[in-house]
Amino acid sequence: MINWQVILSIAKTHLVSKRKQTITAGLGVTFGIGAYITLVCFMTGLNGMLDSLILDQTPHIHIFNEIEPSQVQPLEQKFKEALTQVHSVRPKQRKKNIHNAFPLIQNLTNNSDVMAALPQVNTQIFYVSGAIELGGNLTGMLPNEEVTYFNFDKYIISGTSQALENIPNSILLGVGIAEKMSLSVGDRVQISTANGTVQPLKIVGLFQSGIAEIDNVFSFSTVKTVQQLLGEPKSYITDINVKLFDMEKAFTLSRKLEKQHNLKAIDIKTANAQFETGTTIRNLITYSVSITLLIVAGFGIYNILNMLIYEKMNDIAILKATGFSGRDVQYIFMSQAIIIGILGGCLGLVLGFLLSLAIDNTPFDTQALPTITTYPVNHDPVFYIIGIVFALIATFFAGYLPARKARKIDPVQIIRGQ
Amino acid sequence: METVLHTKNIDKYFRNPVPFHVLKNINLSVKKGEFASIMGKSGCGKSTLLYILSTMDRDYEGELFINEDLITGQDGDTLSRIRNEHIGFVFQFHYLLSEFTVLENVMLPAKKLARKSYEEITHDAMEKLRMLNIDHLATKRASRVSGGEKQRIAIARALINDPTIIMGDEPTGNLDSYNADNVLDIFRQLSDEQGLSLLIVTHDTEFASKTDRIITMSDGRIIS
Numbered sequence A: 001m002i003n004w005q006v007i008l009s010i011a012k013t014h015l016v017s018k019r020k021q022t023i024t025a026g027l028g029v030t031f032g033i034g035a036y037i038t039l040v041c042f043m044t045g046l047n048g049m050l051d052s053l054i055l056d057q058t059p060h061i062h063i064f065n066e067i068e069p070s071q072v073q074p075l076e077q078k079f080k081e082a083l084t085q086v087h088s089v090r091p092k093q094r095k096k097n098i099h100n101a102f103p104l105i106q107n108l109t110n111n112s113d114v115m116a117a118l119p120q121v122n123t124q125i126f127y128v129s130g131a132i133e134l135g136g137n138l139t140g141m142l143p144n145e146e147v148t149y150f151n152f153d154k155y156i157i158s159g160t161s162q163a164l165e166n167i168p169n170s171i172l173l174g175v176g177i178a179e180k181m182s183l184s185v186g187d188r189v190q191i192s193t194a195n196g197t198v199q200p201l202k203i204v205g206l207f208q209s210g211i212a213e214i215d216n217v218f219s220f221s222t223v224k225t226v227q228q229l230l231g232e233p234k235s236y237i238t239d240i241n242v243k244l245f246d247m248e249k250a251f252t253l254s255r256k257l258e259k260q261h262n263l264k265a266i267d268i269k270t271a272n273a274q275f276e277t278g279t280t281i282r283n284l285i286t287y288s289v290s291i292t293l294l295i296v297a298g299f300g301i302y303n304i305l306n307m308l309i310y311e312k313m314n315d316i317a318i319l320k321a322t323g324f325s326g327r328d329v330q331y332i333f334m335s336q337a338i339i340i341g342i343l344g345g346c347l348g349l350v351l352g353f354l355l356s357l358a359i360d361n362t363p364f365d366t367q368a369l370p371t372i373t374t375y376p377v378n379h380d381p382v383f384y385i386i387g388i389v390f391a392l393i394a395t396f397f398a399g400y401l402p403a404r405k406a407r408k409i410d411p412v413q414i415i416r417g418q
Numbered sequence B: 001m002e003t004v005l006h007t008k009n010i011d012k013y014f015r016n017p018v019p020f021h022v023l024k025n026i027n028l029s030v031k032k033g034e035f036a037s038i039m040g041k042s043g044c045g046k047s048t049l050l051y052i053l054s055t056m057d058r059d060y061e062g063e064l065f066i067n068e069d070l071i072t073g074q075d076g077d078t079l080s081r082i083r084n085e086h087i088g089f090v091f092q093f094h095y096l097l098s099e100f101t102v103l104e105n106v107m108l109p110a111k112k113l114a115r116k117s118y119e120e121i122t123h124d125a126m127e128k129l130r131m132l133n134i135d136h137l138a139t140k141r142a143s144r145v146s147g148g149e150k151q152r153i154a155i156a157r158a159l160i161n162d163p164t165i166i167m168g169d170e171p172t173g174n175l176d177s178y179n180a181d182n183v184l185d186i187f188r189q190l191s192d193e194q195g196l197s198l199l200i201v202t203h204d205t206e207f208a209s210k211t212d213r214i215i216t217m218s219d220g221r222i223i224s
């Protein structure tokens, strides 16, 4: 039978009388766990921010019609058996739009994996203001749906996407273009298309994505406006953006779509492969640094407990001579390690919380990310649970080995040694 | 009269550094209420025998009985319990837990045994301290009392669970004659008044002469 009351009272007395060592060992755990919490909250906050920066706006599958040379040239069709060679193959003149786009969208919307499939019309244009003419890209889309599914309004810095819907012939301009052409909300900008049409559009808002290449080139309008601008019918759609309920299904579905419809369908993982790697590496760094810190803290406890056991050889011999079993002695030292782990670990959680709170409130001003004012921190309670569990596991193992040694100490040897 | 402790043909060998037959065919018994002493030249094996009798050393041949129960061959946990319940050990060097108070030191074996409530244990411990005239030290830290006092505290601790037998390995060896006499008187009194059995190793002939029986050892054997 194990008498925990006695064991814990002995452990407590040892810890209290060796206050300095106890505090040193405890602080090791505190800093280890504190650093882990701070790091992991900050890093995942950062990851989350970058995720939302790219992933929120990126469709899970992007369907478009890529212009590429025909796989089979007419010459080859005629002389099937012959060895033919065609130099300087050119793509055939054809439209960029997706054939039968609306039936495809309907089809996708009916798919139970698909959350939304939104049509877009993309076209090359020139922004004309007085003598200046800037090349750019105009995207016609469904403003309300884009806001709902791709957080489109997150990057609108003045005006609203709603106005785009309400005011006919309106445009949302990238800040880069607005600055270059000294335009602001309420002004008009002349848009000239590749086939020569020139049409003034009213600026109802500006957006800033933080990526200069986008802000200097892109602007948005409704599908209808762009179709009219191009003189194309209502069925003219160049891109379909698909959002799924489960991002992981993007790859398989995109492969299927390509095969069935003879279209290009790029899934998010393929489009952002380098981004995925960045997240993985940041996580790797976070965890390797945290684990290193905890291992160092664990070695601290291991050392201090080892020392304590050398100092307490006599106590161990007396306890055993007066009837405490080897297991009692082992539990006495194990409890010391675990008490250090619990106290140090809890303090570490508090320290980590305070540090990440401090980071959370540190101003973070960057041109690139207009909606973010302080450093991003992810206060997920799961990290705190992992932290305390890790502290307990680390201290358990750090205490286990020395405590086992204490269990095996032969009291006769100690008593003879006097 | 019933015996509290006896042995049958105990032999012990040390293997390191050279094979050494340290105890040879030890047959010994202590009766209830008997105050026995063990004498013999240095190195004849007295301490070695006492460690076996106190169940701390399990590496021997032969059989050991306490209260007619066979002890030999029991597992470590059982031996710990037997030691806790039946044997009070007093060392030559005052072995106390220096960070605990005097009272806590005396109470620990009883807390481990957990047969009584804390209040009862505290009360009993104070009683033992009072009997040994050291009750005024109860709340002092064990590291802050004198050698003679420490030895009396160790005796109080050995008595706390009302053991079957008290064993001592030169308990007076480190004390001046005044304190040595004091400890002898305490043992004598415990034996006479409370019928306690004692088995004490000593080098002091005067001490031994006041015990009920002297067991003499020589070269690993009991010779008388």
Ligand SMILES: Nc1ncnc2c1ncn2[C@@H]1O[C@H](COP(=O)(O)OP(=O)(O)OP(=O)(O)O)[C@@H](O)[C@H]1O
Pocket: A416, B014, B015, B016, B017, B020, B022, B040, B041, B042, B043, B044, B045, B046, B047, B048, B049
């Ligand atoms: N761990 C050991 N390994 C080998 N030999 C040992 C060991 N412990 C003791 N001995 C030897 O065993 C013999 C008996 O030792 P023990 O300590 O029992 O003697 P003792 O009678 O108690 O002597 P003293 O009166 O000096 O205390 C001695 O010769 C000693 O050298």
Ligand SMILES: [Mg+2]
Pocket: B046, B047, B048, B169
């Ligand atoms: Mg000896």
